[in-house]
Amino acid sequence: MTELIHPLATVPRDELVARAEADPLRPRFHFVSPAGWLNDPNGVCQWDGTYHLFYQYNPEGAFHHRILWGHATSTDLVSWTDQPVALEPSAGPDADGCWSGVLVNDGGTPTLVYSGRLDERELPCVAVGSPDLSTWTKAPENPVIAAPPAGVDITAYRDHCVWREGSRWRQLVGSGIRGRGGTAFLYESADLRSWDYVGPLFIGDASQGSPANTDWTGTMWECVDLFRAGSGSLGSEPADGSPDVLVFSAWDDGRTHHPLYWTGRYSADAFEPAALHRLDYGGRYFYAPQSFLDEAGRRIMFGWLQEGRTDAAMVEAGWSGVMSLPRVTTLADDGTLQFAPVPELEKLRGNHTSLPGRVLAGTLDTGVTGNQLDIELDLQLAPGSVLRLAILGSGDGAEETRIELSRPADGAVGLLRLDRTRSSLDASVDKEDRSGPVPMTDGHVHLRVLVDRSAVEIFANGRPLTARAYPTLGGGHVTLSATGSMRLLSFDAWTMADIGGGARTLFP
Known part of the structure; x- marks a missing residue:
């Protein structure tokens, strides 16, 4: 039997993959790591026609520990092929972990900018890739930023957003200023190695609201992502008035809360916010999102679907964490x-x-x-009506996960709600309600629900709600019910195939 590596590693390494694959709750058409732990998407891109997904990975077990960069490739964003681990900790500034980062094209050279962890702090590091992105060489200058800004009392400092603006590179590092709120520190460089500190791009206010609020901005911003939502590029004046978007994941004292985004304008080394929005109504179940433009000009976003079961259950199962299905991100009329x-x-x-x-x-x-389904509905809801779509049902009412859409008696904004009260007979799993507003002009709603065993992704008129459910009875009944006046315009459902490509190993 293989030696256990870590106090939490109750499942030996040589059993992890078999244990993970045997779990009936493990998704089959979402990307998951071979086994062990998966968290943030990193370095997502399309390079020479091939999509690349890097991710935070611990092959020792289903717990966050000494993080590597896993790597998978795809030609279609659907089926993925495991590639050799891209980054591993080594002597130096990333000896305790290679944490989240991004990939940029430096004049034809693929380059990673990531957070190296050493002695409980993270600093920016760089690695240069081979033309096919299969092997990586760490820069001798690492860390490329030696310390957070001097004289600032920060809560944390990690994760990167890097882009080319004119003849210079610009970088955001997620952070927070103690006593004030989350922030993103802005830097500038000519070569991705020597960085000049510009200042905080924008500082949130953690005193506004409470940590229990779904739009609380946190004491630190993880996984910042800045992009132009419409035409044009960052730093230019948009001809169509398209906003710039600053995405971040609200964090506080080790706790992950939810992804949010500001719309506004990035200009003159600062971001002027116009409005704050929830990015996904599932809260922490769609966390640390990262996006990129593919060769067709689409902005594609991935997020990390965290677990809703106990640490002990994850370790016993041999795996933890699911990558979201890739999403196309567009600008709505509002x-x-x-x-x-x-x-x-x-x-x-x-x-x-x-x-x-x-x-x-x-x-x-x-x-x-x-329990592997793609469901699409078109509905016309009268004022005061409620639709209930039950999935993963046991057939006898003992277990079901219920999706509700309601239209108020007045107004054009309804509510999407996920009721997990009866989603599982396992009392240890999370069953908290998730909900958010949905625009429904004239009561029309297009609803798309993707069910993949324990992963559920819901889209109602373009508003997403992502969560996890852990049924114990193995049921998959789908029922519809309605209160009030409602017309079902169309209903289509498909079973969904596995994307598995054969045997997997912890180190491809």
Whole structure:
């Protein structure tokens, strides 16, 4: 039996993959690491036609420890091939872990900017890749920034957003100023090695609201991501008035809260915010998002789907963490972001069930069963009506995960709610409600639900809600019910195929 490496590593390394693959709750068409621990997406990009997904990875077990960079590639954003680990800790500033970062194109040279961890602090480091992004060489100058800004009492300092602006590189490092709030420190460089500190791009106010609020901005901003939502590039004046977007994940004293974003304008070394928005109504279940422009000009976003079960359950299962399905990010008419799964995912669709349009009243058994599903509905809700879509049902009412859409008696903004009260007979898993507003002009809603065993991604008129559910009875019944007046315009459901490509190893 392989020696246990860490006090939490109750599952030996040589059993991890088999243990993980045997877990009936492990998703099959979302990307997951071979086994062990997965968290933030890193370095997401399309390079010479191939999509690359790097991610935070611990192959020792299903817990956060000495983090490496896992690596997978795809030609279609659907099926993924494991590649050799990209970065591993080594003597120096990343001896305790290679934490989150990004990939940039430095005149044809693939270059990673990431947080190296040593002695409980993180500092920016650089690594240069081979033309196919398969091997990486760390820069001798690491760390390329020797310390956080002098004279500032910070809460934390890590994660990067890097872009080219004119003849210079610019970088944001996520941080927080104690007693004030989260921030992103702005730097400038000619060569990605020597960086000049410019100042805080924008400082949040942690005194506004409470940590329990779904829009609280936290004491530190993790995984900052700055981009132009429409036409043009950062630093230029948009011809169509498109906003700039500053995405961050609110963090506080070791606790991950939720992803948020500001719309506003980046100009003259600062970000002027206009409005704050929730990025995903699932809170911490869609965390640390990172986006990129692909060769078709689409902004693609990935996020980390955290677990909702206990540390002991994760370790016993041999795996933890799911990568979200890739999402296309676009600008809505109201100036906010809207999201949809990439259309390439439709190639996984299998058996199809379609229901004709009808007035919906009472409860309807759709005839659909399964725990790997893609469901699309178009609805017309009258004022005061409520739709309930139950998934992962046991058939006898003992277990089901319920998605609710309600339209108020007045107004054009309804509510999307995920009710997990009866999602599992396991009392130890998280069952807290998740919800958020949905614009529904004239009561029309397009609802898309992707179910992958324990992973659930919901899109209602472009507003996402991501969460986890852990049914114990193995059911997959899908039912519809309605209160009030409502018309089902269309209902389509497909089973979804696995993306597994055969045996996997911890170190491909």
